[in-house]
């Protein structure tokens with residue numbers, strides 16, 4: 192990544208590509224829960240039918256961090272989802288929103304069989320925008336117990352809209368970080384555990400980090416200057432003890448091999464507990480010992496404890512449907528005080544907990 196000096200009036204910006212919440216896999220959920228809605232036109236129902244269940248997704252994304260000739264930031268991608276048919280059906284519904292899908296022989300996806308099954312031909316495919324589905328009607332039925340693979344390619348806009356795969360920018364020191372002339376780097380991720388799709392996140396950025404590793408790799412990511420100035424150190428120092436506390440409290444090991452936490456300047460929500468990559472509004476994760484208030488430090492400790500509590504409660508054990516999200520938030524809020532108290536026993540956080548709003552942190556409360 193190259194850096195150029197700009198005049199003071201030049202608005203410096205760096206572009207982050209990020210996906211969170213209902214992000215990539217959220218766009219590509221085949222089926223999670225049974226539907227009680229009418230079967231007449233299932234694509235008009237917001238609840239997915241109970242005929243198919245996803246096994247895994249293999250997704251490739253290429254965000255363009257410079258605008259094209261029309262001033263648009265785009266990303267391209269391809270997605271393979273392998274799924275199992277639970278009940279025979281001639282209909283595939285898959286969440287898809289604001290993507291231009293590549294056409295294959297006049298259809299918006301390719302269907303193939305896995306193993307001995309024979310894949311039906313596609314009769315018709317279209318985008319159902321209101322309910323955000325790609326709808327695929329087949330000429331014959333998928334068979335229960337068989338596995339199939341759905342393949343799509345797409346172009347989307349990396350918009351500054353905090354939804355799906357989106358763009359976030361920040362200014363720093365009148366410098367504009369650019370990516371011209373550099374080869375594209377491909378990053379390949381390990382398969383995730385089976386998880387709710389709203390918890391997936393990835394970030395493309397020029398950030399640096401501070402790190403520590405015991406059993407779990409812990410990293411705090413932020414703007415280079417913020418890391419240089421030590422603003423990530425407090426979060427780093429308390430994350431290890433809080434994770435250890437929750438491991439003992441839940442009596443379950445931390446479920447992942449790493450714990451990343453990242454500070455995003457204009458993140459709309461207080462924080463979001465994406466599994467293994469928690470995203471925070473910058474002021475909630477970073478702490479400047481020279482200028483931050485004690486209240487700020489307390490907020491940082493409590494929110495970190497809240498989000499890390501979700502790594503087990505909410506992520507490892509996930510709600511069945513959104514009407515149970517209060518369980519996620521209520522319990523994470525309760526144990527956040529236990530975690531913060533463990534990290535900072537001299538604060539007596541329990542004496543203040545009555546005054547705090549337990550639902551203030553997590554993004555999904557307002558997104559879903």
Ligand SMILES: [Zn+2]
Nearest residue numbers: 520523552553
């Ligand atoms: Zn929460």
